[in-house]
Amino acid sequence: MCPQPDEPKSSARFNIRLSEGKRIPVHVYGQGDQLLIALHGFDYDGTVFHAWEAALGDQFTICVPDLPFHGDAGWDEKEFKPHHIVEIIQQIKAYQQKARVILAGHSLGARILVCSARELAVIADCFVLLAPAGIGSFDRVPPLWMQRVAEQALEWPRWLEVLVNAGSRLGLVSNFHRRYAEVQLFSAPKRFRLFRTYNSLRHLRTTSSDRLEYWQQNKVETLIILAEQDRFVPNHHIRNYFEEVPEVSIQQVPGNHDLVNKLTATVVRDAVQRQ
Numbered sequence: 001m002c003p004q005p006d007e008p009k010s011s012a013r014f015n016i017r018l019s020e021g022k023r024i025p026v027h028v029y030g031q032g033d034q035l036l037i038a039l040h041g042f043d044y045d046g047t048v049f050h051a052w053e054a055a056l057g058d059q060f061t062i063c064v065p066d067l068p069f070h071g072d073a074g075w076d077e078k079e080f081k082p083h084h085i086v087e088i089i090q091q092i093k094a095y096q097q098k099a100r101v102i103l104a105g106h107s108l109g110a111r112i113l114v115c116s117a118r119e120l121a122v123i124a125d126c127f128v129l130l131a132p133a134g135i136g137s138f139d140r141v142p143p144l145w146m147q148r149v150a151e152q153a154l155e156w157p158r159w160l161e162v163l164v165n166a167g168s169r170l171g172l173v174s175n176f177h178r179r180y181a182e183v184q185l186f187s188a189p190k191r192f193r194l195f196r197t198y199n200s201l202r203h204l205r206t207t208s209s210d211r212l213e214y215w216q217q218n219k220v221e222t223l224i225i226l227a228e229q230d231r232f233v234p235n236h237h238i239r240n241y242f243e244e245v246p247e248v249s250i251q252q253v254p255g256n257h258d259l260v261n262k263l264t265a266t267v268v269r270d271a272v273q274r275q
Contacts, residue, residue: 016065016091023074024088027064030057035098037089038064039109040260041133042197043190045071048106048260055265059272060102063092067109068200069193079200082116093123102272104128106260107232108197111135115204118214126221128268130259131233134201135241215245222248223271225264232257 016024027046030053038049046064056062065088068075093101103124105113110132113120117127215222224242226235235252242248249271253263 014095016088016095018084018087018091020084022084024065025072026092027066029053029062029064030060032056032058032060033098034060034100034102035093035096036060036062036102036104037092038062038103039085039105039112040064040067040070041105041107041109041131042194043070044106044260047071051261052265052268055262055269059269061096061098063096065092067112069196078196079203081200081203082112082119085112086116086119089120089123100125102126102128104130104268105132106130107133107257111201111204114215117220121218121220124220126223126272128271129222129224130264131227131230131257132224132238133233134204135233135238215242215248219247220245223268224248224250225259225267226250226252227255227257227259228252229255230257 013025013027016026018024025046027049029050036052036056038046038052040046040048046066049062049064052062066073068077068080068084089103101124103113103120104127105111107130110129111134113127113129114132114135214220222242222245224238226233226238239250242250251267253259253267255261255263
């Protein structure tokens with residue numbers, strides 16, 4: 001489906017509508033003659049990639065959609081599926097009409113790209129994955145019945161608080177993850193966003209054999225950037241997953257999981273210039 005933006009193109013933001021009628025805002029940074037479509041991580045929105053504008057804005061037009069359940073995305077379903085994101089990317093590409101396209105993703109956004117690479121390879125000249133979440137043996141999604149129980153628990157946050165605190169006292173939940181849970185679980189909007197996104201992960205399994213085989217059998221130029229102090233994504237899982245894929249280059253930089261910053265923009269710029 002060709003994009004039909006329901007607002008005039010601007011230097012800051014435009015909207016697209018999917019074939020199912022859902023509205024997705026797309027943030028735009030830079031005015032370069034190449035296109036960089038980026039997918040943000042969980043608990044962010046498209047504005048996070050503003051950090052890349054200074055280093056990449058002359059070379060790229062950076063387009064960042066708000067993912068389902070984030071930012072101003074109009075999404076009333078209980079989950080999203082890979083084909084929704086593929087359509088978003090296809091519409092952005094058709095709308096911008098740039099010859100060269102790079103697809104980038106951070107955390108959840110990177111996981112979506114890994115799971116959709118087969119469909120997106122015809123669009124992308126290369127991929128950039130920042131701290132990709134849930135890759136390989138770290139791809140953990142509870143069974144459907146457990147997700148249904150958790151969904152019911154959304155209406156009873158007191159029980160969630162009791163479970164998290166009990167896990168902390170027993171040493172099963174670290175202080176870091178307890179604080180994260182306090183932020184995400186004890187606010188109703190954030191709680192629902194977390195569980196709706198988590199439900200969607202069952203459609204984004206990186207452990208499927210055809211996922212890895214695709215990366216092994218096709219020459220997909222890919223840059224992966226990992227953080228030295230990442231407490232969300234175990235770096236060795238990423239290295240093990242892609243170790244037999246020669247077209248994948250892995251760089252490690254100082255910092256934590258929040259990798260959308262000026263440093264990674266510089267790494268991406270230098271890598272693209274060497275291609």
